[in-house]
Structures are given as structure tokens and as C-alpha cells.
Amino acid sequence: MIPEIGYFALVLALVIAVAQGTIPLIGVQRGIDSWAAVARPAAVIQFVLVTIAFLALLQAFVVSDFSVMNVVANSHTNKPMLYKISGTWGSHEGSLVMWVLILSAFGAAVAVFGNNLPPALRTRVLAIQGLIAVGFLSFSVFLSNPFERVVPAPLDGRGLNPLLQDPGLAFHPPFLYLGYVGFSIAFSFAIAALIEGRVDPAWARWVRPWTLASWGFLTVGIALGSWWAYYELGWGGWWFWDPVENASFMPWLAGTALLHSSIVVEKRDTLKTWTILLAILTFSLSLLGTFIVRSGVLNSVHAFASDPARGIFILGFLVLVVGGSLTLFAIRAPALKGGGLFAPISREGALVLNNLLLISALATVLLGTLYPLFLDALTGEKVTVGPPFFNRTFVPLMVPLIAMMAVGPMLAWKRADLAGAMSRLKVAIAAVLIVVLATFYLSGNGPVLPLLGMALGAWLVVGALTELSGRLKLFRATARDSWNRAKNLPRSAYGTAMAHGGVGIVILGMTASLSWETEKLQVMRPGDSVDVGGYEFVFEGARNVPGPNYTALRGTFRVLRGGREITVMEPETRTYSVPPMQTTEAAIKPVRLADLYAVVGDPDGNGGYATRLYHKPLLNWLWIGALIMVAGAFVSLTDRRHRVGAPARRRRRAGAAAPAPAPAPQDA
Amino acid sequence: MKPKRRRLYYVLAGMATLGVAAALVLTAFQDNLVFFNSPTDVYERNIQPDTRFRLGGLVVEDSIRRQSDGLTTVFEVTDLIRTVQVSYTGILPSLFREGQGVVTDGSLDARGVFIASQVLAKHDETYLPREVVESLKKSGKWQGQGSGEANAQ
Numbered sequence: 001m002i003p004e005i006g007y008f009a010l011v012l013a014l015v016i017a018v019a020q021g022t023i024p025l026i027g028v029q030r031g032i033d034s035w036a037a038v039a040r041p042a043a044v045i046q047f048v049l050v051t052i053a054f055l056a057l058l059q060a061f062v063v064s065d066f067s068v069m070n071v072v073a074n075s076h077t078n079k080p081m082l083y084k085i086s087g088t089w090g091s092h093e094g095s096l097v098m099w100v101l102i103l104s105a106f107g108a109a110v111a112v113f114g115n116n117l118p119p120a121l122r123t124r125v126l127a128i129q130g131l132i133a134v135g136f137l138s139f140s141v142f143l144s145n146p147f148e149r150v151v152p153a154p155l156d157g158r159g160l161n162p163l164l165q166d167p168g169l170a171f172h173p174p175f176l177y178l179g180y181v182g183f184s185i186a187f188s189f190a191i192a193a194l195i196e197g198r199v200d201p202a203w204a205r206w207v208r209p210w211t212l213a214s215w216g217f218l219t220v221g222i223a224l225g226s227w228w229a230y231y232e233l234g235w236g237g238w239w240f241w242d243p244v245e246n247a248s249f250m251p252w253l254a255g256t257a258l259l260h261s262s263i264v265v266e267k268r269d270t271l272k273t274w275t276i277l278l279a280i281l282t283f284s285l286s287l288l289g290t291f292i293v294r295s296g297v298l299n300s301v302h303a304f305a306s307d308p309a310r311g312i313f314i315l316g317f318l319v320l321v322v323g324g325s326l327t328l329f330a331i332r333a334p335a336l337k338g339g340g341l342f343a344p345i346s347r348e349g350a351l352v353l354n355n356l357l358l359i360s361a362l363a364t365v366l367l368g369t370l371y372p373l374f375l376d377a378l379t380g381e382k383v384t385v386g387p388p389f390f391n392r393t394f395v396p397l398m399v400p401l402i403a404m405m406a407v408g409p410m411l412a413w414k415r416a417d418l419a420g421a422m423s424r425l426k427v428a429i430a431a432v433l434i435v436v437l438a439t440f441y442l443s444g445n446g447p448v449l450p451l452l453g454m455a456l457g458a459w460l461v462v463g464a465l466t467e468l469s470g471r472l473k474l475f476r477a478t479a480r481d482s483w484n485r486a487k488n489l490p491r492s493a494y495g496t497a498m499a500h501g502g503v504g505i506v507i508l509g510m511t512a513s514l515s516w517e518t519e520k521l522q523v524m525r526p527g528d529s530v531d532v533g534g535y536e537f538v539f540e541g542a543r544n545v546p547g548p549n550y551t552a553l554r555g556t557f558r559v560l561r562g563g564r565e566i567t568v569m570e571p572e573t574r575t576y577s578v579p580p581m582q583t584t585e586a587a588i589k590p591v592r593l594a595d596l597y598a599v600v601g602d603p604d605g606n607g608g609y610a611t612r613l614y615h616k617p618l619l620n621w622l623w624i625g626a627l628i629m630v631a632g633a634f635v636s637l638t639d640r641r642h643r644v645g646a647p648a649r650r651r652r653r654a655g656a657a658a659p660a661p662a663p664a665p666q667d668a
Numbered sequence: 669m670k671p672k673r674r675r676l677y678y679v680l681a682g683m684a685t686l687g688v689a690a691a692l693v694l695t696a697f698q699d700n701l702v703f704f705n706s707p708t709d710v711y712e713r714n715i716q717p718d719t720r721f722r723l724g725g726l727v728v729e730d731s732i733r734r735q736s737d738g739l740t741t742v743f744e745v746t747d748l749i750r751t752v753q754v755s756y757t758g759i760l761p762s763l764f765r766e767g768q769g770v771v772t773d774g775s776l777d778a779r780g781v782f783i784a785s786q787v788l789a790k791h792d793e794t795y796l797p798r799e800v801v802e803s804l805k806k807s808g809k810w811q812g813q814g815s816g817e818a819n820a821q
Binding site: 234341344352353356357360361363364367368381382383384385386388389392393396397521522523599601602604605606608610612 | 674677678681682685686688689692693695696697699700701702703704722734737738739757758759760773802
């Protein structure tokens with residue numbers, strides 16, 4: 001019964017979405033107020049209906065209702081509860097319901113909290129959101145019904161792919177979707193602005209928080225996926241330039257460009273057409289990402305049993321959205337008036353360069369991702385475009401971007417003094433020299449690339465700190481004066497410094513862990529010991545341990561440093577029964593300035609086990625840096641500018657803006 | 669600066685960065701595309717040693733030999749017409765088994781043995797890598813079952 005209610009709610013939501021996408025649009029165009037007024041209640045009702053559908057599906061998974069096909073295919077009674085719940089969005093059908101749930105939630109948020117939006121703009125935005133929902137809901141209702149029954153109901157399910165039974169991956173899709181779908185709001189605003197033929201700073205002020213939040217969520221999603229690959233795949237790698245990874249990385253790059261160009265629209269009322277185009281591009285890439293991952297054109301843990309009709313539907317939808325919005329753009333964009341002028345060396349100029357480099361880098365990733373698909377379709381030849389390609393195209397384009405990231409925020413709007421900015425960066429230049437010399441001294445005659453990476457990372461971190469301390473007049477004014485400045489400085493300034501500094505920390509972590517890692521691969525018998533990067537691993541043996549729905553081969557290593565035991569590491573190889581599959585659970589131990597990483601493999605038949613041990617310098621800086629970037633986005637989001645008119649306005653208390661290196665609670 | 673002049677600068681800067689990107693892509697494409705080959709392709713295309721490519725097929729029954737170092741495994745990969753010997757040092761993926769499909773990444777050595785730097789077999793038991801299915805179809809030895817077909821397209 002409950003699955004039928006869920007399906008019925010989905011169908012009703014589709015009907016409402018059709019109404020939401022058409023009636024208000026006509027109403028606002030023709031000036032029929034009662035028609036335009038449909039938008040807000042429709043958005044809220046659509047959200048309620050999709051929530052009902054989602055809860056119905058969740059219920060089916062939680063109680064293991066094996067009369068529902070989707071549950072049979074992706075769940076099993078002895079699976080832990082967390083993975084029963086995450087199975088709801090682990091399947092193809094369920095992930096679509098989650099996508100629509102987030103879409104309708106954002107639409108409802110605009111409807112409920114959008115009181116300070118011009119009514120026509122709000123109505124149009126909601127109508128566009130409705131049209132996007134029509135696409136996804138009809139896909140769900142007609143082609144991938146998550147509530148399909150199976151008669152007779154089997155006794156048990158087929159289980160979820162064990163690789164997906166992992167806390168990191170349980171929350172990876174929701175965050176990714178929050179990011180992807182969040183960009184739909186920027187897209188709807190862009191389309192609405194094109195229909196109206198007007199883009200002004202108020203428009204940008206509305207688009208920016210959505211973009212910022214989506215970017216933050218997408219960053220979390222990508223970082224979670226990368227973290228999962230790091231400890232679950234057992235290869236010690238965290239990014240493989242796999243098409244599926246690229247699928248989420250491309251909207252991130254476009255979103256980063258959008259984030260920066262919308263600053264220019266807001267502050268200087270220029271770069272409007274470009275920003276509109278970026279908003280369209282970012283959401284199109286989110287759709288493309290869904291298409292690549294969900295249509296089965298690629299084989300990976302993400303691609304489920306593929307059905308050509310589904311792929312064609314998503315492709316058709318993609319063509320419709322991209323083609324339609326670009327046509328509208330071509331017709332209406334010339335009408336958008338450009339605003340303030342600026343010199344090439346200025347904050348605007350730096351942001352334009354940022355956009356050019358990001359989009360060029362995005363183009364190389366797009367080409368590397370799609371080229372194998374095209375070649376296969378045209379010639380039947382199978383190729384792989386692997387990491388070497390991206391290292392030689394993407395990385396060189398990122399170098400100037402990162403070098404500029406420290407300088408950009410110091411440039412004034414309209415016309416800036418580059419020499420002045422560089423002289424303010426004296427400390428950062430000194431830091432770069434120290435880091436380069438120290439790296440050179442520690443690593444000896446190594447290749448040049450690690451030196452460059454370390455230099456860029458240090459440049460960015462110190463540059464971000466310099467910018468912040470310059471704004472606070474640290475060490476130049478009295479402590480009291482600096483404190484007052486710290487309180488009054490807009491939170492977006494802290495956000496910028498944190499996000500930029502976070503990128504620097506990520507770069508330091510990447511460079512150090514790739515350049516100076518130690519990998520030892522050997523057969524070990526109980527009692528054997530191996531030295532890895534100055535740490536002694538003593539193998540104590542391995543034994544079989546039962547788990548809830550698997551049995552694990554658990555190896556035990558004692559880790560010693562200078563003869564003293566510092567930790568015990570227990571990596572596992574798990575064998576699942578349903579579906580029959582093995583997974584690797586690496587043991588990871590962060591120690592001073594490095595990660596220790598251990599994997600235990602097959603027995604060799606003579607009492608020994610294949611083992612793989614790593615020492616990875618600064619690797620956890622990747623996750624720390626990513627966290628700081630995300631925290632920066634959310635600190636920026638609490639900026640007063642974005643809350644004007646919001647009920648939370650009165651909550652501004654003294655000490656509100658104290659610099660927070662860690663994720664700060666919102667009302668701290 | 670006149671708006672027209674400014675637009676010209678934008679276009680020039682955009683062309684310049686895209687040009688750099690295109691140049692990087694073209695040079696990187698030359699030696700970083702990794703082609704997929706079946707054992708028959710290896711013979712027919714006369715692939716030179718040290719050219720990186722992906723080799724896929726079925727692991728020949730009774731061909732897996734573990735070397736005395738305990739880490740190196742030698743086995744044979746076939747498309748049921750030709751067979752190539754493969755050597756891999758490292759921990760094999762759990763689903764690596766005789767008679768199963770496998771994709772390996774590496775290059776031939778001077779003796780014609782494929783030295784794999786990576787062995788990919790991360791999927792469930794009914795699964796055959798799509799490349800392997802297609803190369804089996806090409807060699808005319810494909811006996812499709814339902815699940816294999818589904819993965820093939």
C-alpha cells in the first residue's frame with residue numbers, strides 16, 4: 001500500500017510541476033495576476049508530494065519490503081541499517097527521487113523565503129524550476145519507477161554493491177546532488193533574467209548565496225568521494241581522473257568560475273552576459289554529469305544495469321535544456337547592457353583572467369572525458385585517457401591561476417596598482433623562498449615540479465593570511481583598533497581568505513604526498529618487519545573475523561618509531577556473500593605530518609600474506625584543506641549582505657566575526 | 669578604454685588561453701592515449717615493446733603461476749583465438765580468477781610478455797568488462813548470456 005501511495009504522490013507531483021512550469025509563466029507574461037500567483041503554492045505542494053514519495057521509498061528500504069523491485073535489487077535483510085537507508089539513494093531509481101526531492105526543496109525555499117524578490121522574477125524562477133522538475137519527474141514516473149512491484153516477492157534481496165556499503169559513500173550522493181541541484185537555481189535565475197531582459201546587482205545578490213552554497217556542498221561531495229577512493233580501493237590513490245570523477249569535477253570548475261564572475265556583476269554591474277552563460281553552462285554540466293554517470297555509457301560502481309531508453313531520455317533532456325537555453329541566450333543576451341569600465345590590471349581584470357583559465361581548464365577536462373566516448377561511437381576504437389593526459393593539460397593551466405589567486409584579492413576595483421600589491425606580498429614571497437630552500441634541502445636533487453607545487457601552496461596560504469592581516473591592519477594599528485576592524489570586516493572577506501588558503505593547503509598536501517611517498521610491497525610472515533618512511537611495521541599475523549554481512553581477513557601490524565610502539569593497524573579484506581564480492585579496507589593512521597597506510601592481501605599458501613604499506617607525507621592536508629574551503633564558503637554565506645531582510649538579522653552579536661580557522665558554528 | 673576596444677582585449681585574452689589549452693591538449697594526446705587491444709590485436713597490429721596499452725580478455729584456465737617472490741603472478745589472457753602471457757607484480761584484485769574476464773594496463777617487454785602495471789577486475793562475478801565482451805564478439809567466440817549482454821551495451 002505505502003509504495004502505491006509513494007508512486008501516486010510522484011505522479012501528482014508531476015502534474016503539479018507541469019502546472020507550475022506553464023500557468024505562472026503565461027500569467028506573468030500576459031499580466032494575469034491570478035495565474036502568476038499559482039507559482040508559490042505549487043512549488044510548496046510539489047515539495048510536499050515529493051517528500052511523501054521519498055519517505056515511502058525510505059520506508060520500503062527500512063522494513064525491507066521485497067515486493068518492491070528496487071528494494072530487491074539493492075537491499076538485503078542482514079545489511080546494517082545505515083546502508084538500508086543509504087540504499088534508498090544508492091540505486092538508480094532512488095537517486096532520481098532524491099534529485100527531485102532536493103530540486104523541489106530548493107524551489108519551495110525560493111517560494112517561501114523569496115519575499116524580497118521582485119514578484120515577476122520570483123514567478124519566472126519558480127516556473128523554470130517547475131519545468132526542470134517536469135523533466136526529472138516524468139523520467140522517474142515513466143522510465144524508472146522506483147516503486148515497481150515484483151510478483152511473487154522473493155524471500156531476500158540481492159544486496160547493495162559492497163563497495164557502496166561505506167559511511168563515506170552513504171553521504172557522498174546527497175552532498176553531490178545538493179551541489180548539482182543547487183546550480184539549478186542559478187540556472188533558473190539566469191533564464192528568468194534572459195526572459196526579462198534585465199540583470200542587475202540585486203539579481204546577482206540573489207544568485208550568489210545559492211551558488212556559494214551549491215559550491216560548498218559540491219566540494220563536500222567531491223571530497224567525500226575522493227576520501228572513499230583513498231581508503232576503500234586500497235591503491236593509496238585519491239583521484240584517478242576517472243570519467244565519473246570528472247563528471248562531478250566539471251560542474252565544480254564551472255561553478256567556481258560562476259561564483260567569481262557573479263561578484264563582478266554584484267559589485268560592478270558588468271560581465272552580465274558572461275555570468276548568465278556560466279550559469280547555463282554550470283547546470284548543463286551538472287546534467288551531463290548525471291547523464292554520464294547514470295546512463296551506463298561508462299562502467300563503474302555508479303553505473304547500474306543500463307537501459308538504452310533511459311540514456312536516450314536523459315540525452316534528449318540534456319539537448320533540450322542546453323539547446324533551449326542557449327537559443328534564448330542568443331536571442332536575448334545582446335539586449336543586456338554592459339556596465340562599468342575597468343583597466344586590465346584591476347580586481348575585475350583578475351576575475352576575468354580567473355574565469356578564462358578555469359574555463360580553458362574545464363575544456364581540457366571535458367575533452368579528455370568525452371573523447372573516448374566519441375571515438376568509440378565513431379570508429380569502435382577503445383581508448384582510455386588517463387592521468388598523464390590531465391597532468392599535462394590541466395595542471396599547466398592551473399599554475400598561473402593559483403599564482404594569481406594570492407594577488408587578485410589585493411587589487412582594487414577599476415584600476416589597480418600591481419607593484420603595490422606585490423610589495424604587500426613581501427612576506428609571501430619570503431615564505432615561498434624559505435619553503436623552496438627547505439624543500440630543496442630536505443629532498444635533495446629532485447625534480448623541479450615538487451618545488452613548484454610547494455612554492456605555489458605556500459604562496460597561496462601566506463598570501464591569503466597577508467590579505468586578511470592587511471585588512472585588519474595587524475601589527476600596524478593598536479590591538480584594539482585591529483579587534484574593531486576584525487569585528488566589522490565583512491564575513492565574505494574571511495570566507496575568501498579561508499577558501500583561498502584552503503586551496504593552498506590542498507596543493508601542499510597533494511604535492512608532498514605524491515612526491516615523497518614511500519611504497520613497500522612484499523610478502524610478510526608473522527614476525528616480519530619492514531621499514532617504511534622511518535616507521536617500522538611489524539606483522540603480527542592475520543585471522544578471519546566475522547562481520548554483520550561479510551567475513552573479514554584482518555591483518556595486524558604493530559607500528560614502531562625509534563623502537564617505541566606508537567600504534568596498531570588492522571587492515572581488512574572483506575568477503576561479502578550477497579552479492580559475492582571482496583572489498584579492501586585499508587588501515588590509515590595519521591601521524592606527525594604524514595599518513596601511514598596498510599593493506600593486507602591474499603595468503604601465499606606458505607603462511608605469508610601479500611602486504612602493501614605506504615608512508616604518505618602531508619596527505620591529510622588534502623582533507624583539512626577541503627574542509628577549510630567548505631568552511632570558507634559557509635562563512636561567506638553568513639555575510640550580512642546575504643541575510644538582509646532575512647529574519648536572522650537581529651542575531652548579530654559582538655565578536656561575531658572573530659577569525660575562525662575551523663568550521664565555525666553559525667551563530668558564534 | 670572604449671567598450672569596443674575592451675571587448676577586443678577580452679576576445680584576444682580568451683583566444684590566447686584557449687590556444688594554450690589546445691596546444692597542451694594536442695601535445696598530450698600524442699602519447700597519452702591508451703588504446704585497448706585484444707590478444708589478436710596484439711599480433712595483428714604488431715605492437716612495439718614499451719608502448720603502453722590495455723590488454724583485455726579471459727584468464728586462461730590453469731595458467732596462473734605464482735613466482736617464488738610470492739608477489740609476481742604470471743598468467744595468460746586469451747580472446748579464444750590468440751593468447752598473450754602477462755606478468756604482474758602486486759596484490760591482485762580479489763575477483764581475479766581463472767576463466768574470468770580481466771583488463772590489464774601496461775606494455776610488452778622485449779620477449780613479448782605483457783608487463784602489467786595495473787590489473788582491473790573490480791566487479792561482481794557475473795560481470796565481464798565491456799571491452800572484453802566486444803573483443804570476444806569480434807573474434808566470434810562470444811556465447812552471450814543475459815547479464816553479459818546487458819553489460820555489453
